[in-house]
Amino acid sequence: MRQGPTITTIAERAGVSIASVSRVLNGLPTSEATVRAVRVAAEELGYVPNSVARSLKSSRTNQVAFAMADIGNPTYVAMVRAMQPVLKDAGFRLILHSTDADIDDELDVLRRLGERYADGLIISPIRLTERHLEAFAEARAPVVVIGSVPDGTPVDNVRADSRTGLRLALDHLYALGRRRIGFVNGPLDTVPGAARARAYADALTELGLPHDPALIEIGDFYRADGAAATRRLLARTRPDALMCANDLIALGALDVLRAEGLRVPEDVAVVGTDDTDLAPVAWPTLTSVALGSAERGRRAAELMLDRLADGDAEPRVVTVEPRLVVRGSTKGTS
Amino acid sequence: MRQGPTITTIAERAGVSIASVSRVLNGLPTSEATVRAVRVAAEELGYVPNSVARSLKSSRTNQVAFAMADIGNPTYVAMVRAMQPVLKDAGFRLILHSTDADIDDELDVLRRLGERYADGLIISPIRLTERHLEAFAEARAPVVVIGSVPDGTPVDNVRADSRTGLRLALDHLYALGRRRIGFVNGPLDTVPGAARARAYADALTELGLPHDPALIEIGDFYRADGAAATRRLLARTRPDALMCANDLIALGALDVLRAEGLRVPEDVAVVGTDDTDLAPVAWPTLTSVALGSAERGRRAAELMLDRLADGDAEPRVVTVEPRLVVRGSTKGTS
DNA sequence: GGGTTCTCCGTAAACGTTTACGGCTACGCC
DNA sequence: GGCGTAGCCGTAAACGTTTACGGAGAACCC
Numbered sequence: 090m091r092q093g094p095t096i097t098t099i100a101e102r103a104g105v106s107i108a109s110v111s112r113v114l115n116g117l118p119t120s121e122a123t124v125r126a127v128r129v130a131a132e133e134l135g136y137v138p139n140s141v142a143r144s145l146k147s148s149r150t151n152q153v154a155f156a157m158a159d160i161g162n163p164t165y166v167a168m169v170r171a172m173q174p175v176l177k178d179a180g181f182r183l184i185l186h187s188t189d190a191d192i193d194d195e196l197d198v199l200r201r202l203g204e205r206y207a208d209g210l211i212i213s214p215i216r217l218t219e220r221h222l223e224a225f226a227e228a229r230a231p232v233v234v235i236g237s238v239p240d241g242t243p244v245d246n247v248r249a250d251s252r253t254g255l256r257l258a259l260d261h262l263y264a265l266g267r268r269r270i271g272f273v274n275g276p277l278d279t280v281p282g283a284a285r286a287r288a289y290a291d292a293l294t295e296l297g298l299p300h301d302p303a304l305i306e307i308g309d310f311y312r313a314d315g316a317a318a319t320r321r322l323l324a325r326t327r328p329d330a331l332m333c334a335n336d337l338i339a340l341g342a343l344d345v346l347r348a349e350g351l352r353v354p355e356d357v358a359v360v361g362t363d364d365t366d367l368a369p370v371a372w373p374t375l376t377s378v379a380l381g382s383a384e385r386g387r388r389a390a391e392l393m394l395d396r397l398a399d400g401d402a403e404p405r406v407v408t409v410e411p412r413l414v415v416r417g418s419t420k421g422t423s
Numbered sequence: 424m425r426q427g428p429t430i431t432t433i434a435e436r437a438g439v440s441i442a443s444v445s446r447v448l449n450g451l452p453t454s455e456a457t458v459r460a461v462r463v464a465a466e467e468l469g470y471v472p473n474s475v476a477r478s479l480k481s482s483r484t485n486q487v488a489f490a491m492a493d494i495g496n497p498t499y500v501a502m503v504r505a506m507q508p509v510l511k512d513a514g515f516r517l518i519l520h521s522t523d524a525d526i527d528d529e530l531d532v533l534r535r536l537g538e539r540y541a542d543g544l545i546i547s548p549i550r551l552t553e554r555h556l557e558a559f560a561e562a563r564a565p566v567v568v569i570g571s572v573p574d575g576t577p578v579d580n581v582r583a584d585s586r587t588g589l590r591l592a593l594d595h596l597y598a599l600g601r602r603r604i605g606f607v608n609g610p611l612d613t614v615p616g617a618a619r620a621r622a623y624a625d626a627l628t629e630l631g632l633p634h635d636p637a638l639i640e641i642g643d644f645y646r647a648d649g650a651a652a653t654r655r656l657l658a659r660t661r662p663d664a665l666m667c668a669n670d671l672i673a674l675g676a677l678d679v680l681r682a683e684g685l686r687v688p689e690d691v692a693v694v695g696t697d698d699t700d701l702a703p704v705a706w707p708t709l710t711s712v713a714l715g716s717a718e719r720g721r722r723a724a725e726l727m728l729d730r731l732a733d734g735d736a737e738p739r740v741v742t743v744e745p746r747l748v749v750r751g752s753t754k755g756t757s
Numbered sequence: 758g759g760g761t762t763c764t765c766c767g768t769a770a771a772c773g774t775t776t777a778c779g780g781c782t783a784c785g786c787c
Numbered sequence: 788g789g790c791g792t793a794g795c796c797g798t799a800a801a802c803g804t805t806t807a808c809g810g811a812g813a814a815c816c817c
Contacts, residue, residue, distance in 0.1 A: 105766080146805050174521075204473065
């Protein structure tokens with residue numbers, strides 16, 4: 090772990106100035122002899138440039154940060170996985186922030202951007218407050234938000250289309266003859282919870298189905314919460330299908346339906362959301378609305394790269410198309 | 424995105440020198456008046472210290488890197504998830520490298536450590552070559568390896584105990600009356616593949632069971648490969664249990680067994696390895712050997728922090744205890 | 758031979774911090 | 788009053804790069 094050589098060390102050994110060393114290493118025009126001398130010296134010393142010093146001079150860190158609630162959540166895993174190669178190919182490192190959906194923690198990440206440890210931040214806030222919007226406006230580096238922000242917010246934005254997604258799911262259930270389609274949602278003060286509540290209501294309207302509050306239940310976005318919410322819902326009414334706001338909720342619903350002796354999909358069809366890796370593993374395999382997590386991650390990374398290349402471009406909004414992946418929980422017995 | 428204020432800006436506004444500003448901001452003894460003036464100026468300007476400049480001076484980045492094959496793999500997700508809070512609490516950021524199990528890529532990450540963009544590297548190589556060992560020895564910053572390295576390698580090391588883990592699984596199967604216990608492994612030139620092959624053989628010996636090569640099959644560590652390997656195995660012999668080298672392989676095995684009309688666990692019991700989030704979701708729920716991914720991640724982060732605090736301590740080896748999580752694929756019908 | 762132009766290179770400043778060093782002031786003491 | 792000491796603070800150097808600037812020398816042309 091010895092102190093590594095610097096361009097000064099190389100300069101001495103090669104008998105040239107540090108400016109020449111820098112020029113050679115950066116491929117600027119230099120005489121053959123100098124190039125050779127520097128190359129040899131650098132090789133012999135095992136020189137590796139110090140990225141911190143370079144960053145200080147260039148005010149570029151070649152790092153991009155991604156902040157999300159919980160890296161254990163398959164949706165975020167899919168995003169990270171998709172971002173990684175895009176950033177890596179462009180020579181950027183990826184910094185991960187898990188915020189536990191803590192608003193102060195998220196705001197802290199935004200504020201810390203001022204420390205310039207990263208060139209930009211991709212953030213996927215689960216709740217979106219006034220303070221977030223202020224922080225976006227004041228951010229000291231480009232921000233890309235995954236999840237809808239109000240028009241006019243000065244950030245690039247990647248959106249899922251919950252509306253179309255839920256519409257696809259409900260159309261599918263309707264086509265299968267289901268008419269009492271329940272909805273197990275996450276908290277309404279979250280970005281996805283709010284979006285999906287609206288989307289569900291709109292879809293019912295468009296299908297000409299009645300709005301029955303008894304068919305709606307809310308829990309958190311985890312399996313146990315989904316199970317509890319489903320239990321509450323079943324205690325008061327009897328749906329012939331359950332739309333769930335994410336796959337974990339859907340797994341909880343499957344648990345409860347099975348425990349109650351209800352067959353899936355014969356008695357109750359179940360649809361999840363996000364189409365995570367869990368969906369094809371569940372039993373029955375889970376029909377799920379793919380909101381394009383990977384795609385959203387990829388696009389967010391691309392928006393960030395574009396922004397870093399041209400800081401003055403207009404903020405862009407990208408919407409990712411949803412897709413319905415039909416599996417055993419609504420159709421057949423796979 | 425205006426240029427942020429620096430200590431020079433503050434110094435001018437407060438009418439003091441930059442040294443005084445620095446002293447105040449770092450809590451070094453200073454007169455009341457100066458402290459107040461600087462605090463006020465910093466507050467008014469919305470000053471945020473530049474971490475790059477600080478790093479250059481202190482040669483500390485407060486960043487730790489983690490390199491693994493694929494962030495999509497649940498084992499690594501568990502590790503990252505466990506590392507994150509440990510590092511965060513100590514004031515370190517986490518940098519993620521996905522190497523796609525590409526050896527050159529891994530070595531590149533090790534070499535790049537010389538750029539000093541991170542204070543240390545946690546790496547979980549899936550294969551371990553001579554060149555890795557050389558690179559560990561030459562690394563310009565502390566390295567913690569997850570996965571066994573030969574004794575004497577100058578790095579801190581966190582190990583899983585495949586041997587005990589497989590022993591637990593085979594004891595369990597043996598106690599259930601299974602005697603023809605097949606093994607679907609991953610590639611033998613990988614660290615886990617090799618370790619588990621040895622562990623399986625040892626466990627058979629200790630149980631006094633015959634070594635039947637027909638019961639062993641090798642594929643890659645993914646669901647489809649596990650399915651293919653299981654198909655090959657079933658084509659030539661008939662086991663009453665299948666030990667699988669990870670959960671994805673086990674899922675593939677379940678797929679094939681179901682397709683062949685074999686009941687799990689009545690006809691063939693199945694055990695996975697790693698106890699990922701997929702295990703409790705599968706059908707039947709999957710008995711799995713938990714090798715403590717989260718625990719390994721946490722311990723690796725702790726070793727790194729210790730090492731950064733005291734660079735001269737002896738390299739340490741930590742072994743994480745395995746645990747068998749019994750579920751429906753070996754017992755009962757949950 | 759003197760001017761012009763070009764190529765190559767070295768000097769030095771700059772990026773934003775931290776910190777060693779020494780100067781200044783005020784105070785206490787003999 | 789002179790001296791020593793303590794407290795506070797400013798100057799400047801340093802971290803390892805990149806890069807503007809200008810000087811030295813060669814080559815070329817008239």
